Amino acid sequence: MGRIRIVFMSIVYRSPNTNDEFEKYFKFRWEILRKPLGLALGSEQDRFDTTAFHIAAFKNQNIIGVGRIQIENDKTSRIRYMAVDEKFRMQGVGSCMLNELEAISYNHSIQICWLYARDKAVKFYLKNNYEVNGIADSELEIPHQRMQKTLSPSLAL
Secondary structure, three states: OOOOEEEEOOEEEEOOOOHHHHHHHHHHHHHHHHHHHOOOOOOOOOOOOOOOEEEEEEEOOEEEEEEEEEEOOOOEEEEEEEEEOHHHOOOOHHHHHHHHHHHHHHHOOOOEEEEEEEHHHHHHHHHOOOEEEEEOOOOOOOOEEEEEEEOOHHHOO
């Protein structure tokens, strides 16, 4: 949906542009987030994918990270489906994608971003200035925390 193209450490951060890129994007989402839970291919998509903003991290034409943000009616935005290839974790890839998603939100006059973080991802979001504000009611059978962040004007693109 967006035309973001940020290059950092020879990694390009942008929305998938073609049907082939979106197919690889969704396959990556399933491989990292759903397949390990025994969920079927297709469970990585939902009805908001057509209206949400997507970001992918590309290294040498390969997707190494994905994320999505959807603008909600109550003037908040929700981040979902954040995932980074294990080989590229702890290198800033997730934080770069998160910053891009937050900037999209802010540029749509949204000041509150929220998400459900798997327990093992809470530390990542805390490091990126999110606060825990409750236990999440996730459709997945693994523990999640509800987290949110008030966005700053410094995020504007």
